[in-house]
Amino acid sequence: MGETMRVRFWGVRGSIPCPGAHTVAYGGNTPCIEVRLTSTDRLVIIDAGSGIRDLGLRLMSHDLPKGPIHTEIFLTHTHWDHIMGFPFFTPIYIPGTELRVYGPATYEDETLGQVVGGQLTYRYFPVRQSELASRIEYIDLKEERLDLGDGIRVSTKYLNHPVLCLGYRIEAAGKVLCTAYDTEPFQNVFCTDPDDPTYDEAMAVEGDLVAREENERISDFYRGADLLIHDAQYTQKEYQASKRGWGHSPMEHAVLSAVESGVKRLALFHHEPVRTDGEMDALEDQFCGALEKGDAEVFFAREGMEVEL
Numbered sequence: 344m345g346e347t348m349r350v351r352f353w354g355v356r357g358s359i360p361c362p363g364a365h366t367v368a369y370g371g372n373t374p375c376i377e378v379r380l381t382s383t384d385r386l387v388i389i390d391a392g393s394g395i396r397d398l399g400l401r402l403m404s405h406d407l408p409k410g411p412i413h414t415e416i417f418l419t420h421t422h423w424d425h426i427m428g429f430p431f432f433t434p435i436y437i438p439g440t441e442l443r444v445y446g447p448a449t450y451e452d453e454t455l456g457q458v459v460g461g462q463l464t465y466r467y468f469p470v471r472q473s474e475l476a477s478r479i480e481y482i483d484l485k486e487e488r489l490d491l492g493d494g495i496r497v498s499t500k501y502l503n504h505p506v507l508c509l510g511y512r513i514e515a516a517g518k519v520l521c522t523a524y525d526t527e528p529f530q531n532v533f534c535t536d537p538d539d540p541t542y543d544e545a546m547a548v549e550g551d552l553v554a555r556e557e558n559e560r561i562s563d564f565y566r567g568a569d570l571l572i573h574d575a576q577y578t579q580k581e582y583q584a585s586k587r588g589w590g591h592s593p594m595e596h597a598v599l600s601a602v603e604s605g606v607k608r609l610a611l612f613h614h615e616p617v618r619t620d621g622e623m624d625a626l627e628d629q630f631c632g633a634l635e636k637g638d639a640e641v642f643f644a645r646e647g648m649e650v651e652l
């Protein structure tokens with residue numbers, strides 16, 4: 344039997360968990376994605392948002408009986424919605440568990456271990472990192488390529504977010520999974536209004552070129568992916584009205600960019616916490632209806648959803 348990559352969403356919301364009657368269908372947990380390689384049963388986790396708590400319970404009942412849990416966790420960045428579930432990931436309390444936690448550290452004087460493991464101090468939590476029974480190794484990441492063995496290769500790319508944030512490209516079993524969140528399109532940083540007294544035509548043209556190149560650098564990173572998981576926190580209207588510079592993408596940008604890059608399937612992700620199930624359904628219909636035959640298949644990621652590549 345050929346090897347396949349299986350992706351399961353344990354948390355799909357941005358910013359803060361939002362459980363409740365209006366988010367039952369799409370889910371209220373913050374980002375956590377499980378990636379399994381079927382033939383070797385290798386497990387890779389992306390992000391440790393509140394969704395990792397349920398994944399931890401699943402590993403305890405399904406994986407632990409077969410042997411100690413060894414896994415890599417790739418953090419896109421250290422904003423709280425992407426690391427808040429870590430202290431509630433039960434395997435960290437189990438002897439024999441071995442974790443390698445990778446991610447970008449934004450400030451030189453604070454390592455990844457201090458930022459993520461620093462949640463486990465009495466100030467915030469009743470257990471200290473030094474009391475954990477598992478072995479945890481933290482690895483600071485930049486833009487680079489890694490070989491995880493068993494034919495699994497990972498490469499990283501800086502995105503456009505207020506802190507260092509990495510997109511991941513995971514290649515295994517002839518399949519490609521990419522993530523591009525949290526991020527927003529690069530914009531021209533110079534004035535583009537000819538009526539503005541600070542307008543300089545040469546600067547405006549240069550700014551356009553730089554923004555276009557930066558955006559192309561990211562779309563090249565996920566070109567041809569079998570599945571792209573992309574930031575889609577806002578609609579274009581919301582983004583233009585008041586959300587520029589917050590580090591999140593309009594859905595329209597995610598869809599256009601994925602289609603242009605020949606992505607096969609696009610999971611819109613990092614949903615706005617106030618968006619209700621009904622609103623999400625309507626937006627999904629709107630985007631899927633607008634696509635041509637042969638374009639990427641577009642859907643909103645839901646908690647509990649499993650996608651086989």
Ligand SMILES: [Zn+2]
Nearest residue numbers: 357358424525
């Ligand atoms: Zn986030």
Ligand SMILES: [Zn+2]
Nearest residue numbers: 420422504525
């Ligand atoms: Zn963020």
